Amino acid sequence: MNHYDLLLLGAGHAHLGVLRRWAMIERPPGRIGLISAGPTAWYSGMLPGLLAGRQHPADCQVELPALCRAAKVELIIQPVESLSAVQQQVQLADGQTLTASWLSLNVGAQVAAPPQQGTAMQLLAVKPFAEFLAGWQQWQAAPQPLAILGGGAAGVELALALAGQVPQLALFCAGHLLDGLSAGVRLRALGHLRQRGVWVREDCPISRIEDDCLLSGDEPVWRGQRLLLASGAQAWPWLAHSGLGGDEQGFVLIAPTLQSYTHPTIFAVGDCASLPGARKSGVYAVRQGPVLAANLNAALRGLPLRRYRPQRQSLALLATGDGGALLDWHGYSAGGQLFGRWKDYLDRGFIQRHRLSG
Numbered sequence: 001m002n003h004y005d006l007l008l009l010g011a012g013h014a015h016l017g018v019l020r021r022w023a024m025i026e027r028p029p030g031r032i033g034l035i036s037a038g039p040t041a042w043y044s045g046m047l048p049g050l051l052a053g054r055q056h057p058a059d060c061q062v063e064l065p066a067l068c069r070a071a072k073v074e075l076i077i078q079p080v081e082s083l084s085a086v087q088q089q090v091q092l093a094d095g096q097t098l099t100a101s102w103l104s105l106n107v108g109a110q111v112a113a114p115p116q117q118g119t120a121m122q123l124l125a126v127k128p129f130a131e132f133l134a135g136w137q138q139w140q141a142a143p144q145p146l147a148i149l150g151g152g153a154a155g156v157e158l159a160l161a162l163a164g165q166v167p168q169l170a171l172f173c174a175g176h177l178l179d180g181l182s183a184g185v186r187l188r189a190l191g192h193l194r195q196r197g198v199w200v201r202e203d204c205p206i207s208r209i210e211d212d213c214l215l216s217g218d219e220p221v222w223r224g225q226r227l228l229l230a231s232g233a234q235a236w237p238w239l240a241h242s243g244l245g246g247d248e249q250g251f252v253l254i255a256p257t258l259q260s261y262t263h264p265t266i267f268a269v270g271d272c273a274s275l276p277g278a279r280k281s282g283v284y285a286v287r288q289g290p291v292l293a294a295n296l297n298a299a300l301r302g303l304p305l306r307r308y309r310p311q312r313q314s315l316a317l318l319a320t321g322d323g324g325a326l327l328d329w330h331g332y333s334a335g336g337q338l339f340g341r342w343k344d345y346l347d348r349g350f351i352q353r354h355r356l357s358g
């Protein structure tokens, strides 16, 4: 029997919140499954601390078998290979086909890479985390100059975590560093990066890779053999081909109830979804969790759905690699060890909240 009342695809931030609620409060009726690419869910907020040697891998992951047991949800550990929205059918990498009356997608996004000619430059994407960490371990064994692509929060945190671990480190961003955050936090971040010897190139979009060279337009801007990708989110190809209505980048267009506009029996949240005002960040995915839990419960019981309203502002805490953090809140910026301790406290709290046993 491969039919489910509800299938959750991906152990993203919002689905972790849904499982936690169902483990603690009553779960909706019916057969429910979670499909996850692996047995754990990595927490991105702690990745910079892990790379800086300040966290242990076990501290940065939620064990899914225990959480699913507690929520009485079947755990299916297999990557999704394709999805047919019209048939409500999921194809897994091992060849299994599952169908469901309701589906919920929280599968994140992949990292965009510039077109590459030649194989002289090795590319390592920051996601999926398990593959990234395995690749990074190999690079770490024989350090070489490194370039990071992406001047958002992830790129900056990675650069600060890795500065000092490689002989030279360059950070490229298409626009301004930390676009969307306050000018104050950008200046603080630039200060930290300069202090740690990171060469920062703003307004330098990388258009292609030719052999061991990064080009911006036709200008060669960096030579080396290792490029770490922390650039913008890109929809998974299987999602873009699922038949679900998407935005111009292939992310699922959702209504405030978190349902797909084109297929209302499919919910989508977090980075894989597109909703005006909701940014692609863990903070937004976490906040969607309670509304999603309520709406999945309502959907399975035939009750009215709630609406999610993205918060206008969100707190950003960026790890500076030395135990400290930079804070951005309502245009106000600050930095120091105290904020680093606060970030650690919040991150550890997230992991602890989802460590349930069934």
Ligand SMILES: Cc1cc2nc3c(=O)[nH]c(=O)nc-3n(C[C@H](O)[C@H](O)[C@H](O)COP(=O)(O)OP(=O)(O)OC[C@H]3O[C@@H](n4cnc5c(N)ncnc54)[C@H](O)[C@@H]3O)c2cc1C
Pocket (backbone or CB within 6 Å): 009, 010, 011, 012, 013, 014, 035, 036, 037, 038, 040, 041, 042, 044, 045, 047, 048, 078, 079, 080, 081, 106, 107, 108, 109, 126, 127, 128, 153, 154, 155, 157, 158, 230, 269, 270, 271, 272, 280, 281, 282, 283, 284, 285, 317
């Ligand atoms: C280094 C770094 C640091 C960051 N720090 C922060 C931060 O401090 N605060 C913040 O708000 N944001 C941060 N972000 C951004 C944040 O990681 C993402 O915005 C957030 O993870 C998106 O959450 P999500 O729930 O949409 O998906 P994710 O957390 O990406 O989870 C997606 C899940 O789906 C699973 N999955 C994917 N494909 C498949 C498949 N085919 N089959 C089955 N399962 C699949 C994955 O294994 C994963 O478990 C950071 C990002 C990086 C790279």
